[in-house]
Amino acid sequence: MKLVFVTDNGFSKKNDEYYYSGANVQHYATVTQHFDDITFIARNKPYEQSSNLISEKYQVHLINSITNGKYVINNYKKLDNILDDTVKNSDIVMCFGINGYLAYKKAKKYNKPTIAYVGGCVYDILKNMDSRLRKISAPIIMSMIKEMVKNASYVHYVDRYLLERYPTKGKYLICPSAKIDIDHTALDNRLEKIQNQKGTITIGLIGYTHNKIKGIDTAIRALQFLGDEYKLQVVGRGNHAWLKDLASELNVDSQVDFLGVLSGRENIFNWLDTIDIYIQPSLTEGMPRATIEAMSRACPVVSTNAGGLSSIIDVNFRIKSGDYNDLAKKIKMLSESTVLSQEQSQKNYETSKEFASNVLDIKRNNFYKMICDSM
Structure with a gap:
């Protein structure tokens, strides 16, 4: 089964090898457990020592930001072309953030199911940034993410308050990305x-x-x-x-x-x-x-x-x-x-x-297994 994983989170490249950031440890573990054929599409960021290696069996596309810099139009066109090719040939698309919203629109065009991931409120994040442009764009971006989440086939929320703020018509899971092994000492x-x-x-x-x-x-x-x-x-x-x-x-x-x-x-x-x-x-x-x-x-x-x-x-x-x-x-x-x-x-x-790995892994794996079984 082919999954296209699209995110705003930064991935990186070093010595012809690709890496995912610490923020994506649980995401990577989850999708690689349940999907055999994965294409990762992520924002291009500088390599950091704490990053983790992506298996060479997966395809990776790194895209420069489509919201910052003088190359916005070129970056957008590059992302659009990659999404058009990968989403069209996928079975399901996992969507995070603004890049994820664009992937959702492509999935809708090609009638592909989607998984929306909601890890926080984009409105709150943008409103609390120093950039005036980002503050102004907050309600617009929020409405885009609301549209994506509402119409997604499946939604993974990290907390219930996000379900209330970004409701969905699809099936959903409420499960944080924390991975805690309880030390009894x-x-x-x-x-x-x-x-x-x-x-x-x-x-x-x-x-x-x-x-x-x-x-x-x-x-x-x-x-x-x-x-x-x-x-x-x-x-x-x-x-x-x-x-x-x-x-x-x-x-x-x-x-x-x-x-x-x-x-x-x-x-x-x-x-x-x-x-x-x-x-x-x-x-x-x-x-x-x-x-x-x-x-x-x-x-x-x-x-x-x-x-x-x-x-x-x-x-x-x-x-x-x-x-x-x-x-x-x-x-x-x-x-x-x-x-x-x-x-x-x-x-x-x-x-x-309540956030122990053995507790959350069962909830998470049951949800993603259900998605795979329904394909």
Whole structure:
């Protein structure tokens, strides 16, 4: 069965080999398990060490962005030609984002079934970007994605709130892309760490650093209201010069450390075990894998109400987006109370079990098997 997988997410090429990004680990695992013949069509991005090799048995087409730069028209024509050829000769098309919307239109033209993937609200994402053009385009792009999702044969949502925002007439699955293997020693280790906590309080955050979506600037501003013993460590790719400038302006630069990309889940989990409090002050989210991973390591967590965060984090430890004063207050509450911190640690750990690989894999595999069986 031939699947065409079309996404805005960046793939890359190095030494004549193709790679998919860390954000696509679960997508790749799912589609390669259920489809034998796959063509990947994705945005062309620079290679990063944390990327994963795509098997040479699959075809890959990398396309430069059709929304940025002076070559927009040429890039669009190239994408259109590739979609016309691949979709026409496919059995089913999987659609992500704006590129996915164009693939959906081709699938409609050639009467091919589609799988729409909804990993977040495109309106919220675009509205919270610095680009004026992207802010203006947000309602237009949202209407396009709504059309695609409404008419898709099948839809994979990462959280129920996205089903409510982007309804469908097709069959659907609600299942996050998180992949958590529960470590039964994590909770005991965390409780002991909290009990013995002295000195520096290390706050951790995972997210892209090149824009405001993950609320890293909110986290830095919160440091103004915390003492020198509070340190913020940020893991993630992207240009963070603007964040370093902000930290310097606020005189908290000595309290912020940008660690860059930590490749591999083991390195991420090892790092999570060293921090004291995890925060996710995001402006928008789907169902955040990084937060769930932190919860699986029994971290106390403070987050915003964005997206799926409102269904997994204790309401008493959620803040409004951008409220750095309240973020500081809740971090302090946790750091100053062993009992409270241990309660949140245990609660988050128990919630993370709902996202265990063996639980989600069954839901995910049953859905995609149903799709294949119906072809």
